[in-house]
Amino acid sequence: MQTHEIRRRFLDHFVRAGHAEVPSASLVLDDPNLLFVNAGMVPFKPYFLGQETPEHATATSIQKCVRTLDIEEVGITTRHNTFFQMAGNFSFGDYFKEGAIRHAWSLLTSSVDDGGFGIDPGLLWVTVYLDDDEAYGIWRDVVGVPEGRIQRRGMADNYWSMGVPGPCGPCSEIFYDRGPAYGVEGGPEADEDRYIEIWNLVFMQNERGEGTGKDAFEILGPLPKQSIDTGMGIERVAFLLQGVENVYETDLLRPVIDTAERLSGTRYGVDSASDVRFRVIADHARTAYMLISDGVTPGNEGRGYILRRLLRRIVRSVRLLGATGDTMAEFMATVKEAIGPSFPETIAGYERIERIAVAEEIAFLKTLESGTQLFERAAEEARESGAATLSGRQAFALHDTHGFPIDLTLEMAAEAGLQVDEAGFRSLMSEQRARAKADSRSKKHAHADLSVYRDFLDAGETVFTGFTELTDESTLLGIVSGGESVSVAREGDTVEFVLDRTPFYAESGGQLGDRGLISTAGFQMQVDDVQKIGKKLWIHKGVLTGGEVEAGQLVTAAVDPEWRKGATQGHSATHLVHAALRQILGPEAVQAGSLNKPGYMRFDFNWSGSIPADVLAQVEEITNAAVDADYGVNTIETSLDEARRMGAMALFGENYGSLVRVVEIGGPFSMELCGGTHVASSAQIGPVSLLGEASVGSGIRRVEAYVGMDAYRHQARERALVSGLATSLKAPAEELPDRVAALTAKLREAEKALESMRAAQLASRAGDLLSAAEDLDGIRLLAHDDPGGSAGDLRTLASDLKGRLGADAGVIFLTAAGSDKVPFVIAVSPAAQERGLRAGDLVKAIAPTLGARGGGKPDMAQGAGTDPSGIDAAVSALRSAVRDAG
Known part of the structure; x- marks a missing residue:
């Protein structure tokens, strides 16, 4: 019996019994507790809790589901899928235990001619919750199941919830006996590979609270109505009725295995390890197809991370089977043909599904080979040293450099007989996230109503005098407070000033806006930020710290000279680091973003792999050599064409005007189009101390550095730290790494001895x-x-x-x-x-x-x-x- 027919028979059975047929909900619902819909009852959760009134007293559906907790079991057991179809019938205060049991038994055991599945009742076993005497009695006395085929089981097996707070209740499960060839006698309690669960009848009667696992949670109390939620696994029934060995060999998944055989040249059913990989490919290809269909895209967190992990497991598995070319398009096409009749809406969006899946394969293939080599070297080093664990830093390098999810590293390590320091990996990941978020700023006008500035924009642009002046006399054209134009501002008001001319640099090109004061004899405003609107209007933001001012007055605008000095040091250092990176790595290392502020610079650039420590040290040395060379810093205003002929770099795909500004440091050493402020000579930058590098996105790396006095203070702290450690360990500084490694080894030995x-x-x-x-x-x-x-x-x-x-x-x-x-x-x-x-x-x-x-x-x-x-x-x-x- 084909899967599509099994689906249809299920729905027809319950429609005939008066149930309303309800279409499947999306795999992604607006539920903060769930990444994906993981059970057929999830869309009906508000009905069970009494939060909403159902349109129908009874319903039936075939719900798309994804569960990822069992992902490591995929391909190993006969019954685990990440994506599966859960056929269910639901009663919202209508029938209860006896009705649910009768409906299920009738469909399973009725003849095929009568619309049932034609299963021999003698092959079916049932389980009930420990103290559910009512369900036990119905199975024995009403249905006629012999007592020897009814088993009582505990909370972990026969008390159902979604795994999160919500409706729950005792359940009764129906199992199919595959026969002695598949395991020992004794029912589900003895062997769940021989006795396969095919249907779970949940008697929804309670609400659960917080907790963990399948049995460590609190029962908060009864639901408003006793209800029924059942789930019959379409894939499990299909593999039993189709007479195949497992859920991966049914009519919906076997075609994917056939495609994998053709692409890899390896035969299914010959080698157990290869068979697991075939099944992983079949399962994950279908799950990825359905997730993308419901709007999920690969990413590094949440749902996107799950999808990325599945797609990358497919790529790795098919490579291990022997495939050498691109495979994802063929897998997606195979899934479409197999599952399309059941989910026709996925066919309409197929082009997008294929495009996303193929793009992820291409991205992963670029780094899979080198990442695998890195892992194998790390694993070999661990074995040679007698260690049984890969360090968190090695796992992080695989993730950061080669895009390996930690789960893939764990999987490869397990295959190699090794463990992974997950705690160390998580710590490094946390540090990376903190760096990625550091100093990020919200552009307050990005989505604001800008109509209040319209008159100012129409009147003409702000004249910026800050390249040559730090103080200027200006006219206060307007005051904005609370999103409205006002004529007067008083002490304590948070305001925005619009000036006709200003020495304040407005944030752009990665350089933060200047800080300083705007004042007259009668008032003073502390400027905390400066932003541009429409690329031509400067908005000075801050708080009046004294007095009162009216629009139209003459004011003095004065930039904090220490702030400007630090900002120019950071911005000029960014140009030097960019030039040094290109010297070492080549012209592909192009700027992708930056942030400059006093004492600090952050620089993002295009690069596909991590930068080794020795290479980063070279970059730092070249940068500081340029500082020491005291190169002149020149600015040239010229046409865009002339700037390009000069060799100046144009960045970010910006829309440049006919006249551009070129910043040249040391002649050919660095020449970029840039609108920022800079030092007069490279020696004014002071020391540049690189803090490290990390990934901030696919193909994007980031370096950070302290600049000037902040670099000096950082180096002083590092020296003090090393000196303190050397004193504590009574060892010269150059021996500290070996001494710390020895102490760490002793600690591990002591921990083992304590255990x-x-x-x-x-x-x-x-x-x-x-x-x-x-x-x-x-x-x-x-x-x-x-x-x-x-x-x-x-x-x-x-x-x-x-x-x-x-x-x-x-x-x-x-x-x-x-x-x-x-x-x-x-x-x-x-x-x-x-x-x-x-x-x-x-x-x-x-x-x-x-x-x-x-x-x-x-x-x-x-x-x-x-x-x-x-x-x-x-x-x-x-x-x-x-x-x-x-």
Whole structure:
């Protein structure tokens, strides 16, 4: 049965039963809790919560879904997809458990001729939540499923929520038995590769709060109405009904595998490692296609990052299979043909889908080969040194230089038997983001209503005299306050002044606007910023710090000379750094942005890879050599054509006028078109201290530097730091790297030794604790509280104690009381299980005393409570439960 028919049969079944057919929502919804729609019920969330009134009491849909938490399972298991189609039926206060169960069973087991899927009822198993006796009874007494094929499971398996605050409830799942060839007997509890979940019936009756995982969250209370949310996995039913081995070999995904075979020359079904790559390609190609269709584009954060990760995993996987040429266009075309009949709207937007996917492949291919070589060198160095971990700096270099998502580095490291210092990587990423945001400024007039300045613009442009003057007499043409033109400004007012002429430089070309004063004998204004409007009107922004002024008065405009000096040093240093980079890297290193202010410069340029430290050191040396050479700085006004004949660089694709300004430093050393202010000679710049370089976007690098006295102060701090370390470590400065490396190695060894001691201590305690167990009619009960212990320690200790019981019947109850939480573990030995004790049942017995919830398997269960004072009562309840069973 083809997938498109499975979809149609599902919808027809529920439409006949009176449900309204609802189209799928976009994968991207305006929900701050979700990156993507991850379940069929998400579009109906307001109905379940009672926030909106549904148009229909019952509904059915085939919802597009994406889940990325299981991305590492893709290709390995038989059942995990990132994109999948969730067929669902919904009741908003209409029918409840029995209705949902009857509808599902009817569709699954009715004959094909009658519109069903024709599945043999004898192959179906069901699970219910631990204490859901009602659902258990319906399956057994109404539907007729034998008790042996109904299993009770804990919260992690049979209590459903979206993973975030919202509606939730116990659920009942339906599983298909693929037969003994696929695993052991015993139902879903024993083997979920043999027993495949195909439908989840969620009895929406509660609202959950914050929490983590599938079972560590608070139940806030009941929903306004008891409702139904079910989800049948289209892909899972398809692979079972089509008689293939997994979800990747169905009619919707197998064509992508066939395309990958053709492009790579490798056959599917021959090698297990290659098969995983084929399945990753098939799954990710379809997911990427659907994400792009719903408006997602590749990026470095959020949804864009997920898409980029998927596309790059495809590229890497098909290369590992042997493909050498471009492949993405063929994969997207294959997906379109396969999924188009179900989602015809994607065909209309196909050109965009293909264009975005292909562009990402091209971008990644440029760096994949060199990045892989860098990784292999780093991995080999780690092995030779005996290390088992790649450093955070190495992972960051792969990301920063070669565009490797950290997930790809983790994946490659796992394949190489290595770990990655993720904490170190995250720290470096945080530093990069901080640098990228540093000193960014909002252009306040970018989207403002500029009508208030219209008369000033029409009257003519501001005359800028700041190239030769720092003080000038001007006429105050107008005052703007609160977005309106006013005639008078008084002390304390935040205002904008429009002058007929000004020595103040307005922010442009990366150079910040000047600071200074505008004043007369009767008032004073502190200028904090200067901006241009329409490229010809200067707006001076600031606060009146004294007096009162009226429009039309004569004023004195005076630039702060120290500010201007620092700004010109920073701007001229930027030209020198640009020239030095081009000397070392070549003409491709072209400016892409800059920021200059007193004591600091930031310079962005086009370059596809990171700049090694030794190369950056050369750039710094060439820059400072130019400073030391005391080159003259000349400005020339000429035609654009003449400037180009002179060799001046025109930047940013600007629209230059017929007359341009060329800034020349040291003749041929640096010659650029520039409207900024500059020093008179390069020696006035002072020292330039490069701080480092980083990526700020695809193909864009950034260098930062301190300039002048700020560079001197930075170097002085660095010297003091090195001197302090040398004194503390009693080593010469040149030996510090080796000494720090040795200390780091010792620290790691000490941490490993501490971990070994901790494990040994837990093991040594086990024997003493077990001797204190009480005997309850032949069943040994050990209850022990370890204040401040971790849940992991409890699990480890419980496993050890259970093993030490050997053939004895015993129950272990361990708690770790804190100020407000009580993690706990219950372990039951095999002999105690034979006497009817189950860890999950014992959790239910103690839960009320601790204000707890939890669950698990018969041999071990765990959870957490909120009432540490209830531990003694919990032990008493456990003692009673053990006696009752014994």
